[in-house]
Amino acid sequence: MSGGTVLILLIGLVVGAATGVLVYRLVQQRKIQDLEDQARDIVASAKKEAEAIKKEAILQAKDTLLQMKAEFERETRDTRRELQILEKRLVQKEENLERKAEQLEQKEKALQAREREIERSEREIAAEREEIRLIMEEQRRTLERIAGMSVQEAKEMLIESIEEEAKRDAAMLIKRIEAEAREIADRKARDIIALAIQRYAGDYVAEKTVSVVTLPNEEMKGRIIGREGRNIRTLEAVTGVDLIIDDTPEAVILSAFNPIRREVARISLERLISDGRIHPARIEEVVEKVTEEVEQAIKEAGEQATFDVGVYGLHPELIRLLGKLKYRTSYAQNVLNHSLEVAFICGIMAAELGLDQKEAKRAGLLHDIGKAVDHEVEGPHALIGADLAKKYGESQTIVHAIAAHHDDVPPESVLAVLVQAADALSGARPGARKELLETYVKRLEELERIAREFPGVSKAYAIQAGRELRVMVESDVVGDADIVLLSRDIAKRIEAEMTYPGQIKVTVIRESRAIEYAK
Template sequence: MEIVLSLIIVLLLELGVVGFFRIKKKFSLEKLNIEEEQRRIIEAAEIKAETLIKEAQLEAKSRLLEMKGSFDAETQETREELKKEARRLSKKSEKLDQTEDLLIQKEAELHGKEAEINEKLEAVASDEAYYANLVEETRKELEKVSGLTLEEARELLLKTLEEEARHEGAKLVKKITSEAREQADKEAKKIISTAIQRYAGDFVAERTVSVVHLPGDEMKGRIIGREGRNIRALEAATGIDLIIDDTPEAVILSGFNPVRREVARLSLEKLISDGRIHPARIEDVVERAGKEVDLAIKEAGEQAAFDLGVHGINPELIKVLGKLKFRTSYAQNVLQHSFEVAFLAGVIAAELKLDVKLAKRMGLLHDIGKAIDHEVDGAHAIIGAKLAKKYGELDCVVNAIAAHHEDQMPTSVYDYIVQAADALSGARPGARKESLENYIKRLEDLENIANSFDGVVNTYAIQAGREIRVITESGKISDEDAVLLSREIARQIEENLTFPGQVKVVVIRETRAVEYTKK
């Protein structure tokens, strides 16, 4: 058994030694292969490195050559620019040298002229002293010859210059006035004619009726009543005096309040129509007539505002406006007149590219004071302005009402528009009438004002007092003086007379040559 084991051990040892040597041999071969491969890789790397180095050297040389060429080109361009700049500076330096020489030359010339001027100034100063002495001697000689002192001669000269200045000023006023009229007349005539043409109001305004016609004279007794109780009751209820005289079939109503007079007229007509006339019935009829008139007043005011497109007026102010239906001025119905003024003011404002509604509002309310001017002291324009302000109208509307007769100074173009529209409505033919005595007196006043001026020979008021022609002496009044005379007469008329519309003042200066034949 031991022998077997020994054999096995020996066998294993032999096998291990053989395997070892085989492995060792294999490792030696592989090592040789690895070293050979390393050698080849190193040689290939060295060859590649040499190639890369050569390529890098070639590329560096190429870039160096390229940079050198670019540098040389830039250097050459810079050199050319520097040469050009040097040539330009050289030319500029030459010009500066020439300018410097020229300035030196001019400076020398100026010094020479300065010396020459100084010499002339000295000569002028000497001459001035000489002439001053000469003027003083001449002045003294003139004072001796003329008998006038220096102050008297100065006053005489100033007076002469003042007359010449007035003469020239009159010429200038005449020229400016003519030019202004040429420009303004065209536009003004266009606007005013457009306003008038577009308004189609009636020429004859409605008048307040103050006479009640009766069906017969026997009705007068029934109106008077037993012992006059009916007429007393009617007068007490209405505040109007009833005049029953010999006028056939008519009763005259007399009272300063047009609204009360209208209430009395309606009441009397109702009583006559009904036939029952006694104090109790009279009070009932007067009360109902008063309500009807109040309603008619309100409706009249509302209708006027509606027709004109004027909205937002205080209801109380509408009632006051409606009262103008029963108010007349120179026989012209004031409500109708206010309607006309509002329409004309709106047309004028439209032509001037202004607020048409505002102009109409001012025109409609401009105479609102006439509704209560018999109850309140003062000018109707101021009364109307206070009334409008009380009921919340705008300040511009209030001012237009106050300024339409210049009781207050106009402050805007709307104020002048309302003035113009008011004059157009009141001055058109047939709009108003006045008594013969007042008419004649106004014409006489116009002529007397013109005749009060020196140089006026005759004066004629024509066209119902809307034009006054003044005949002057040609020897006393020149053409320029005629312009000043017309303006002065117009100013005196404005200050001393009240008149509707405008008064045209025409000053006539003419020269007449008269010769007679011999027998």
């Protein structure tokens, strides 16, 4: 290609580029102009909308202001009406208060007048009272002069007369009520007690105060004593029992307060005599072994007692204490056998009364459990037994029945009364207990002495082995109504001053005799 052609092409390119730039600028200017026109239109439209919004806001504000003004005026009118109503009420109240004040003033005047009238009446009454007092004083002096006694003497005579009459009425009422109650209660009680006794047959007891060990010969006494008394000292030391070796032929007496220790000593001594080897070491060995055997026997005796009665779930310690009662006696009656007897009687009476037999047997079996430790713990055996029963998980009903069976606490349940009755039956039935002759005679003399100390009693006799007290009274001193009170007073005195098994019947007898001789 030639140079002229290239030049032309270059010029064409330059002209084209310049033309393109010019066209681009024109186009850009046109766009800018359009954008400015749009902006002016938008601003104008915005101004128009703002003017419209402003006008609308102004209109709304005016409407709101008008509404608030109308609401304020309405509230003001309502408030004004309420104030007017309140004002009227206040005016009415003021008028009412004024009327009430006037009424109160009138009442006050009337009260003042009434007070003056009352004061005047009081003065008149006081004057009349003084006049009456003077008249009565005059009459009293006249009566004293006529009757020959003072007012105090007449008052005492009247009180004494009323008291005597009240006593007679009370005695007759007590006698009638007791007769009616006894007629019903005794019949039922006799049936229940008779049934309980018929269904239980107990053994007669034999009096036992010491343990006696039989010896094969007299030479055995020397062997028991040992050289310089070492054997007997060892035996007494390890068993806690006193050995009495006297002139009794072929016998040794064991004496101890604790019956279990006495039993251990008896068995140990019998085994030593049978074995023939008697020396301190052997004595200690045998006593230790026998002690273990006796403890096992105590446990078995307690378990057998619970099995015989049908009482289960007892604490093992209570069972062991029951077994210890096997070696405890009261009035020569074995306490374990007595407890079994009371349990059976309690169960029978509970069945007759429709009560829980198992609970009754449980209370009867445990009622004397305190006697197992009463030589170790101070206090009445009933309260000791109640504490033991409570300690080893017995119910409050059982605990109370044990505590109340000797009235150390007042009985508060039927079960407690049943245990009392069964305990009295077991101890009072024929052959159940024995007393020493001196104690028996002293108890009879004490019964008669208590009865003779009452005024009007002429003679007193203890009969039926001390189960009944017959009291003879002087008919001119003690009346028919008084014998009821006298029998109750004697019974209360016996209960307070004496200790005895079972119960004592007090019979007061009053009779009038008229004697004349035909000549």
